[in-house]
Structures are given as C-alpha cells and as structure tokens.
Amino acid sequence: RNGVDxxxxxxxxxxxxxxxxxxxxxxxxxxxxxxxxEQEEAERLFREIAPxxxxxxxxxxxxxxxxxxLTARRLxxxxxxxxxxxxxxxxxxxxxxxxxxxHLGPMGE
Numbered sequence: 001r002n003g004v005d006x007x008x009x010x011x012x013x014x015x016x017x018x019x020x021x022x023x024x025x026x027x028x029x030x031x032x033x034x035x036x037x038e039q040e041e042a043e044r045l046f047r048e049i050a051p052x053x054x055x056x057x058x059x060x061x062x063x064x065x066x067x068x069x070l071t072a073r074r075l076x077x078x079x080x081x082x083x084x085x086x087x088x089x090x091x092x093x094x095x096x097x098x099x100x101x102x103h104l105g106p107m108g109e
Contacts, residue, residue: 002057007043022056066094070101
C-alpha cells in the first residue's frame with residue numbers, strides 16, 4: 001500500500017513497509033522518528049505526504065503512471081516513457097500530482 005498506513009502498521013508491530021521510490025526518503029525519516037519515540041514529529045512529517053500517498057495509491061496502474069513521473073522528477077531523470085499497456089497521465093492528474101508533491105525537493109536532499 002506504499003506506506004499509506006506506515007505509522008499505524010509500525011504501532012501494530014510490523015517491522016516496516018515496502019514503499020515505492022517516489023517518497024522513500026520521507027517515509028524512511030518517518031520510520032526513524034517512530035522508532036526513536038518522536039511520535040509528534042513523525043506524525044507531522046507523515047501528514048505532509050499523506051495526501052500524495054492517497055493520490056498515488058488509487059490503483060497500481062495509477063501509482064505506476066504518476067509515481068514514476070514523481071520519482072523521475074525527484075531524481076532529475078528527465079522525460080518518462082511509458083510502455084504499453086500503461087495508463088496515460090491526464091492534465092488533471094499531473095496538476096494533482098504537482099499540488100501534493102511540490103514541497104518535495106530532489107531525492108536525497
């Protein structure tokens with residue numbers, strides 16, 4: 001589920017989740033904060049990416065369509081080339097992706 005319920009699964013006793021690469025850096029920080037007992041900061045940081053994760057996880061095809069574009073942007077990789085069969089991005093979807101991810105800088109910074 002791409003970390004949509006990361007904090008809850010950690011509190012339930014899970015060891016972690018396997019996120020897609022689009023916001024892995026933020027999710028790793030949330031994980032570290034929860035493990036360090038810094039719950040308030042973990043929740044604050046998680047709230048910053050929760051709408052993005054919800055948008056991306058509408059379906060696996062949706063995640064592949066928009067998640068790869070966000071990952072490419074954050075890694076500085078340039079244009080994304082889809083392979084058929086693949087969902088094509090829409091103007092609305094790209095606007096929504098931008099709205100929920102504009103606060104994320106390049107990966108690793």
